[in-house]
Amino acid sequence: MTTQFLVEQIRKKESFLCIGLDTDLDKVPEHLLEEEDPIFAFNKAIIDATHHLCVAYKPNMAFYEAYGIKGWKALEKTITYLNSHYPEQFTIADAKRGDIGNTSTRYAKAFFEDLGFDSVTIAPYMGKDSVEPFLAFKEKHTILLALTSNLGAFDFQTKMVDGKELYKQVLETSQTYENSENLMYVVGATKAEFLKEIRNIIPDSFLLVPGVGAQGGSLKEVCKYGMTKDIGLLVNSSRGIIYASNGVDFAQAAAVKAKELQLQMRMELNKE
Numbered sequence: 547m548t549t550q551f552l553v554e555q556i557r558k559k560e561s562f563l564c565i566g567l568d569t570d571l572d573k574v575p576e577h578l579l580e581e582e583d584p585i586f587a588f589n590k591a592i593i594d595a596t597h598h599l600c601v602a603y604k605p606n607m608a609f610y611e612a613y614g615i616k617g618w619k620a621l622e623k624t625i626t627y628l629n630s631h632y633p634e635q636f637t638i639a640d641a642k643r644g645d646i647g648n649t650s651t652r653y654a655k656a657f658f659e660d661l662g663f664d665s666v667t668i669a670p671y672m673g674k675d676s677v678e679p680f681l682a683f684k685e686k687h688t689i690l691l692a693l694t695s696n697l698g699a700f701d702f703q704t705k706m707v708d709g710k711e712l713y714k715q716v717l718e719t720s721q722t723y724e725n726s727e728n729l730m731y732v733v734g735a736t737k738a739e740f741l742k743e744i745r746n747i748i749p750d751s752f753l754l755v756p757g758v759g760a761q762g763g764s765l766k767e768v769c770k771y772g773m774t775k776d777i778g779l780l781v782n783s784s785r786g787i788i789y790a791s792n793g794v795d796f797a798q799a800a801a802v803k804a805k806e807l808q809l810q811m812r813m814e815l816n817k818e
Contacts, residue, residue, distance in 0.1 A: 566784025644669035695734025695757030
């Protein structure tokens with residue numbers, strides 16, 4: 547999945563929506579619990595109902611690892627289904643890994659080679675030698691946590707270090723890494739007011755933007771300050787879409803919510 551192909555899909559679908567597959571068995575419709583693999587059954591139904599409205603899917607690893615081997619098998623079936631039936635979708639392993647050397651290489655192999663994801667989220671706290679093993683996979687994308695949407699982001703990310711916020715130093719330093727052209731960054735929608743300064747540092751990089759919807763982020767503000775000539779945005783919504791209903795109509799309800807966001811995105815794209 548090249549960046550050029552991703553941009554083409556965004557323009558074709560008039561959407562830069564990413565749907566988070568944060569599948570929780572405590573929240574899925576009860577009738578699915580009778581399925582042999584309720585996690586995969588839920589994911590498959592959501593994907594089939596929404597694939598024409600989005601350009602990316604983002605399973606959060608915690609929601610699969612929590613169920614042990616059953617969860618991991620459901621994840622494997624989900625990514626295999628996406629890659630075989632909807633190969634135009636950009637896939638993100640929301641794993642937030644970050645370790646050094648050979649450990650990072652093994653994490654990269656797990657998500658890029660074994661499971662076949664297009665990208666993986668990485669925590670940059672341990673620096674260059676924790677990130678470059680992921681960047682060594684030149685046909686894949688590494689998505690660094692830069693400025694996240696949670697309240698605790700202010701604990702460290704915006705702290706001033708030598709006269710500059712730490713998240714800005716992460717952005718600047720990461721651009722010196724080998725194969726940095728394959729970097730994307732997580733910037734929360736609840737931090738939209740920071741996007742103008744972020745774009746001064748990384749004017750062309752794609753941003754994965756969580757926090758629109760359930761966390762209250764503004765799509766208009768994100769687009770106003772974050773959109774580039776090649777769009778440069780993947781806006782994620784998870785709970786607001788996949789749990790729109792807990793009845794038998796859950797997939798159709800998810801499609802309705804996804805369509806609402808897609809129409810808003812079409813309007814923003816037409817402003818270019």
